[in-house]
Amino acid sequence: RQSDANTVDSVDLTKASVLSGLAWGPRAWLVVGVLAIAAMVFLSPQPGSDELELANEMAEAQNIQGAVAAYGRIIQKWPDSMSAKKAVNARRTVMFEALKKIDKTEKDRLKVADWYAGFAKGNPDTSEGDASEVRAKEILAEVKEKEEQAAKARAKLADERRACASARSVDTKA
Numbered sequence: 001r002q003s004d005a006n007t008v009d010s011v012d013l014t015k016a017s018v019l020s021g022l023a024w025g026p027r028a029w030l031v032v033g034v035l036a037i038a039a040m041v042f043l044s045p046q047p048g049s050d051e052l053e054l055a056n057e058m059a060e061a062q063n064i065q066g067a068v069a070a071y072g073r074i075i076q077k078w079p080d081s082m083s084a085k086k087a088v089n090a091r092r093t094v095m096f097e098a099l100k101k102i103d104k105t106e107k108d109r110l111k112v113a114d115w116y117a118g119f120a121k122g123n124p125d126t127s128e129g130d131a132s133e134v135r136a137k138e139i140l141a142e143v144k145e146k147e148e149q150a151a152k153a154r155a156k157l158a159d160e161r162r163a164c165a166s167a168r169s170v171d172t173k174a
Contacts, residue, residue, distance in 0.1 A: 048083030
């Protein structure tokens, strides 16, 4: 395209050069290559991604044992993958949520406190581990308080029985 007889429109010339590849230097080709490789890495399926999706579906369906086992297999099979990192986090979350449900129903409070403490020990420096440690201490405090109340009740009952036995031994109406 010409604007007059002696000049060529520079926009059209630039487009033509870019399209033909003549204006691309080695740096431009390097950038394009790096971007292409990055796109392939980030857009390609990660090892274990299908298995992770299935494990997540099990967790959503409340199949806790199945999900935890599936997460474990992912971690074992592809330990350095992004899927394994996600599986570690998902497994921890699933187990913590299951532990919170057990906490609501299990009558043996010392057992639950022990499970929380074990979970906290196995998951240090995580929000779930910190919450488990706090909950274990709360349960132990609750158990201690109930034991103290029960001991006071037993002592009161023993005092009443002694008073009753003493009154019977005197054999008076008073």
